Amino acid sequence: MAATQTSTGPGAAAPGPVEAVPDRPPARRTRRVRRRPSVGTGLGLGTAVLYLSLIVLLPLAVVVWRAGKDGPDYFWQAVRTPDSWAALELTLGASALVALVNLVMGTIIAWVLVRDRFPGVAVVDVLIDLPFALPTIVAGLVLLALYGATSPLHINLAYTQAGVVVALLFVTLPFVVRTVQPVLLELDRDMEQAAYSLGASQWVTFRRIILPNLAPAMLSGAGLAFTRSIAEYGSTVLISGNLPFKTEVAAVNVVGRIESDNVTGAAAVSTALLLVAFAVLILLNLVQRWAARRG
Amino acid sequence: MGRTTRTVAVLAALALAGGIAACANGSGSGSSAGPEVTLSLVAYSTPQAAYKKIIKAFQGTPAGKNVKFKESYGGSGDQSRAVESGLKADIVAFSLEPDITRLVKAGLVAGDWNSGEHNGIVTDSVVVIATRKGNPKNLKTWDDLLGSGVQVITPNPFTSGGARWNVLAAYGAKSKNGADKVAGVTYLASLFPHVSVQDNSARASLQTFVGGKGDAMLAYENDSIFAQQNGQALDYTIPDDTILIENPIAVTKNSAHQAEAKAFLDFLFTPTVQKIFAENGYRPVVQGVGGPSFPTPPGLFTIKDLGGWSTLNKDFFDPAAGVMAGIEQKLGVATSTSPSPGSK
Numbered sequence: 001m002a003a004t005q006t007s008t009g010p011g012a013a014a015p016g017p018v019e020a021v022p023d024r025p026p027a028r029r030t031r032r033v034r035r036r037p038s039v040g041t042g043l044g045l046g047t048a049v050l051y052l053s054l055i056v057l058l059p060l061a062v063v064v065w066r067a068g069k070d071g072p073d074y075f076w077q078a079v080r081t082p083d084s085w086a087a088l089e090l091t092l093g094a095s096a097l098v099a100l101v102n103l104v105m106g107t108i109i110a111w112v113l114v115r116d117r118f119p120g121v122a123v124v125d126v127l128i129d130l131p132f133a134l135p136t137i138v139a140g141l142v143l144l145a146l147y148g149a150t151s152p153l154h155i156n157l158a159y160t161q162a163g164v165v166v167a168l169l170f171v172t173l174p175f176v177v178r179t180v181q182p183v184l185l186e187l188d189r190d191m192e193q194a195a196y197s198l199g200a201s202q203w204v205t206f207r208r209i210i211l212p213n214l215a216p217a218m219l220s221g222a223g224l225a226f227t228r229s230i231a232e233y234g235s236t237v238l239i240s241g242n243l244p245f246k247t248e249v250a251a252v253n254v255v256g257r258i259e260s261d262n263v264t265g266a267a268a269v270s271t272a273l274l275l276v277a278f279a280v281l282i283l284l285n286l287v288q289r290w291a292a293r294r295g
Numbered sequence: 296m297g298r299t300t301r302t303v304a305v306l307a308a309l310a311l312a313g314g315i316a317a318c319a320n321g322s323g324s325g326s327s328a329g330p331e332v333t334l335s336l337v338a339y340s341t342p343q344a345a346y347k348k349i350i351k352a353f354q355g356t357p358a359g360k361n362v363k364f365k366e367s368y369g370g371s372g373d374q375s376r377a378v379e380s381g382l383k384a385d386i387v388a389f390s391l392e393p394d395i396t397r398l399v400k401a402g403l404v405a406g407d408w409n410s411g412e413h414n415g416i417v418t419d420s421v422v423v424i425a426t427r428k429g430n431p432k433n434l435k436t437w438d439d440l441l442g443s444g445v446q447v448i449t450p451n452p453f454t455s456g457g458a459r460w461n462v463l464a465a466y467g468a469k470s471k472n473g474a475d476k477v478a479g480v481t482y483l484a485s486l487f488p489h490v491s492v493q494d495n496s497a498r499a500s501l502q503t504f505v506g507g508k509g510d511a512m513l514a515y516e517n518d519s520i521f522a523q524q525n526g527q528a529l530d531y532t533i534p535d536d537t538i539l540i541e542n543p544i545a546v547t548k549n550s551a552h553q554a555e556a557k558a559f560l561d562f563l564f565t566p567t568v569q570k571i572f573a574e575n576g577y578r579p580v581v582q583g584v585g586g587p588s589f590p591t592p593p594g595l596f597t598i599k600d601l602g603g604w605s606t607l608n609k610d611f612f613d614p615a616a617g618v619m620a621g622i623e624q625k626l627g628v629a630t631s632t633s634p635s636p637g638s639k
Binding site: 077081082083084086144145148149150158159237238241242243244245246248252253255256257258259260261262265 | 372376397451453454455456490491492493494495499502503506507508608612613614615620623624626627
């Protein structure tokens with residue numbers, strides 16, 4: 001409940017979407033911001049900031065710092081090295097595609113799990129999370145056995161960019177499903193019934209009633225899938241064949257830089273990935289806010 | 296801190312000493328029994344099986360009686376970087392010299408590590424052409440690999456330091472040991488279109504090859520023997536011209552047990568141990584130790600013949616200007632007609 005007592009941290013600048021009572025003038029919110037936080041808030045905030053710094057912010061800062069150590073020119077040169085650039089292009093393109101596919105398929109799966117009753121639904125529900133539990137290198141091995149040169153299904157995707165995409169789809173499946181599912185469960189079905197009774201078609205009901213409610217969850221799930229994809233190493237390293245300029249993903253390229261004792265180059269390529277991920281996450285956040293305000 | 300702690304420590308030390316004395320008396324060789332020492336061996340993964348046997352043999356000698364080992368195995372480059380960033384090591388064993396050079400630069404290995412009788416090299420091997428059992432496509436020479444439709448497997452030389460041996464073997468063989476650079480580079484440029492998979496390590500390549508991909512694999516002789524010993528169906532041919540792979544080893548400068556580490560290092564060059572290496576597929580660096588025999592190919596050359604690691608790493612494996620970067624780039628541009636759901 002400490003969260004409802006507006007904090008003084010960086011988050012305070014953001015408008016609290018839930019707690020603002022609509023008919024109050026904005027001045028009230030400003031006053032609340034200035035109020036001293038309670039001991040509980042201070043403690044919680046302190047713990048959160050310290051934890052975040054040690055676990056996330058410091059490591060990320062060190063990567064960025066390493067990348068910029070030899071100046072912006074060197075950073076840019078390292079990122080634009082042809083093999084790194086090709087790896088970045090492939091990784092970002094494949095990740096975007098994976099996020100899109102997840103956006104659609106994840107939502108459908110969540111829909112089926114929540115709305116449809118069929119035998120074994122609980123089992124499928126449990127299965128969804130398993131890709132997270134499997135060590136990604138094992139996922140790579142299994143995919144290679146299934147969709148490689150000796151595929152029992154006669155589908156050979158190994159050592160192609162399509163193979164990279166399939167590996168990424170496997171490891172990112174749970175994200176959209178797990179973000180959309182709870183929202184769908186909470187969704188008030190009376191709204192849908194009302195729409196139907198007012199003569200709206202199924203498509204209109206979906207587009208005007210259901211989709212706006214699901215969109216924030218879908219987008220944040222897709223964002224997670226995207227950021228997870230651009231960093232993926234284990235599942236892609238076997239199935240991609242690591243052909244530079246063709247199937248080598250950014251993470252493998254980074255490993256190559258480290259092997260060549262070019263830590264700054266490795267940090268530069270990693271920082272490029274971080275920057276894109278950061279931009280995408282911000283963009284998704286803005287889209288969600290814009291949609292929320294519009295809705 | 297207090298007196299009690301100290302008392303306990305003294306008692307513990309006494310008990311330990313007593314225990315050791317008792318052991319020493321028990322084994323009947325009282326005098327040389329020092330306190331027990333633990334050496335940490337940080338090595339690349341391939342010789343793991345050999346080291347298990349060697350350590351057991353060492354502990355059976357007077358010098359190794361009280362020496363215990365903490366072993367760590369992994370990719371050569373990864374292990375070297377781990378030691379560089381602080382992993383405690385008394386002895387380091389890597390697959391190629393630059394991994395030791397890294398530690399020399401970091402001040403962890405003495406600059407004269409390779410000045411001894413064996414130049415710091417504990418085992419040798421050669422790059423071979425591994426094929427399917429019975430060599431159905433009759434691939435025996437470097438030129439055979441360029442035959443139409445022949446698929447070759449070799450690891451990505453940028454992610455696998457060890458894969459650089461393969462590239463340089465091919466280069467050296469076709470460049471008359473580096474004299475005709477153009478011919479060597481031309482050969483590499485025609486070889487790599489045949490390379491359909493570039494795994495991130497030699498072990499992963501072996502996995503890929505055994506899994507059914509490719510007609511030939513550039514491999515280390517010891518890895519091929521290891522695979523055969525483990526029942527994998529493959530054959531290998533030693534090309535007439537190929538490179539001598541040299542695996543370095545060194546004692547670290549900051550080792551707290553210099554004498555014991557040095558003793559272990561010396562032990563590795565005894566005929567007994569060199570024979571164990573030979574049985575595990577490595578070429579011994581000491582002659583006449585018995586065990587399996589390894590034919591010396593007529594055109595064997597060394598990394599030094601080609602100019603040494605530091606020059607070669609810069610000329611061939613620089614990600615921006617290296618020969619291999621250029622070859623891979625041309626390939627990527629020329630053949631990127633494969634399905635491309637992502638790029639661009």
